Amino acid sequence: MGVAIRGTGGALPEKILTNFDLEKMVDTTDEWIRQRTGMKERHIGEKETVPYLAANACRRALENAGKTAEEVELIIVATCTTEMLLPCAACRVQNMLGAKDAIAFDINAACGGFLFALNTAHHYIASGACKNALIVGAEVLSEIIDWTDRGTCVLFGDGAGAVFVEETEDGDPSGIIGMSQGSSGMMGKILYCRGRVVKGETEPEINSENLLVHMQGSEVYKFAVRQVPVCINKALDMAKLEANDIDIYVLHQANKRIIESIAKTLKVDIEKFPMNIEKVGNTSSASIPLLLDELNRSGQIVKGQKVMLSGFGAGMTFGACAMVW
Ligand code: UT7
Numbered sequence: 001m002g003v004a005i006r007g008t009g010g011a012l013p014e015k016i017l018t019n020f021d022l023e024k025m026v027d028t029t030d031e032w033i034r035q036r037t038g039m040k041e042r043h044i045g046e047k048e049t050v051p052y053l054a055a056n057a058c059r060r061a062l063e064n065a066g067k068t069a070e071e072v073e074l075i076i077v078a079t080c081t082t083e084m085l086l087p088c089a090a091c092r093v094q095n096m097l098g099a100k101d102a103i104a105f106d107i108n109a110a111c112g113g114f115l116f117a118l119n120t121a122h123h124y125i126a127s128g129a130c131k132n133a134l135i136v137g138a139e140v141l142s143e144i145i146d147w148t149d150r151g152t153c154v155l156f157g158d159g160a161g162a163v164f165v166e167e168t169e170d171g172d173p174s175g176i177i178g179m180s181q182g183s184s185g186m187m188g189k190i191l192y193c194r195g196r197v198v199k200g201e202t203e204p205e206i207n208s209e210n211l212l213v214h215m216q217g218s219e220v221y222k223f224a225v226r227q228v229p230v231c232i233n234k235a236l237d238m239a240k241l242e243a244n245d246i247d248i249y250v251l252h253q254a255n256k257r258i259i260e261s262i263a264k265t266l267k268v269d270i271e272k273f274p275m276n277i278e279k280v281g282n283t284s285s286a287s288i289p290l291l292l293d294e295l296n297r298s299g300q301i302v303k304g305q306k307v308m309l310s311g312f313g314a315g316m317t318f319g320a321c322a323m324v325w
Helices: 017-021 030-037 050-065 089-097 111-124 184-190 217-239 256-266 283-296
Strands: 003-011 014-018 041-044 074-078 105-108 132-139 159-167 173-184 248-250 306-313 318-324
Touching: 003 030, 003 041, 003 050, 003 111, 003 173, 003 248, 003 283, 003 318, 014 017, 017 030, 017 217, 030 256, 041 074, 041 159, 050 074, 050 132, 050 159, 050 173, 074 089, 074 111, 074 248, 089 105, 105 111, 105 248, 111 132, 111 159, 111 173, 111 283, 111 306, 132 283, 217 256, 217 318, 248 283, 283 306
Parallel strands: 074 105, 074 132, 248 306
Antiparallel strands: 003 159, 014 041, 132 159, 173 318, 306 318
16 A cells, blocks of 8 residues: 655744844854855744644645545654643644544654654554554754854754645555665764753753753764765665656755765765755754645646655654655
8 A cells, every 4th residue: 555645734933034143143154154054044933833833834735635634644743842741742733723533643853753754654554554644844943952052053943844645546656665764872962952951960960051952063964974875775775766766855954065965975966956945944854844845836846756855863863765756
């Protein structure tokens, strides 16, 4: 039984923070940010929360797929920045949508989360446990960023992206044809966020600064350019395809230079790697479905094309998914 994406949706907070705004906050320049990352601006949630953005992205994905919330059987939200510990973001999204018959839960695999959620939904549907799912990547990373650290605060933006997936009918060639994912917990220290004080920990180990995101940027960079091509090649093997058989690569939008390096390693023309990093920055688990939504709505992805999704994130986690659109 096949599983295919039938609708996409995205949602961004209203407020835009430009590189020039950041120049006034930390010791950085528009030129440094553009040259080192490809970013010009990003959206920052002020009143928008993870469930709010996720629900809006889901409504658009449902509309795009021609489905109603009552028909949804599974909702998975990939997030590491939802504003409440309990209930999970997916249950709050279920409530906001009125998707009363859905199973709903969250997955935290950081920026790699959307691919982990998609893989999980694929297994639910392929096993016959349900027929369709809403998969959302949603983050308000601005909540956990150290706004005095120029090495991280210029990189991230907030937003949500969603896809509606369902089982395909016999004879339909569209759908997922190869998947690969993995985790490198041994490398957890290169990108982490403690988030809250836990029992037995007191000052000076814990203070507000070390509750926020800490990143060894160049180590994350090296990890990504080494691991993502390996992961993509595994998904290609499963799909029995070569790298150049893929029409469009939709990669996690962490850094323009990372994407260029991956294209070079795979020996694929950079033209096949569309980007929206300039406008939205790194939106973590939302980045792949947000870009996918832009491409779908603008007609840049069309039926029958072969699409590769791939990304990586804190954990470290990484994943890839090949599909026929
Ligand atoms: O979703 C996953 C999350 N994270 C990532 O994907 C991040 C992956 N890493 C990266 O994208 C890059 O490593 C960064 C964009 C974070 C940094 O770029 P880089 O080319 O690796 O720079 P670097 O960390 O080696 O730093 C080079 C210099 C340093 O100054 P010195 O020591 O050479 O004097 C930094 O202090 O650039 C400095 N620097 C900045 N300068 C101006 C670091 N951040 C900034 C900044 N503005 N915002």
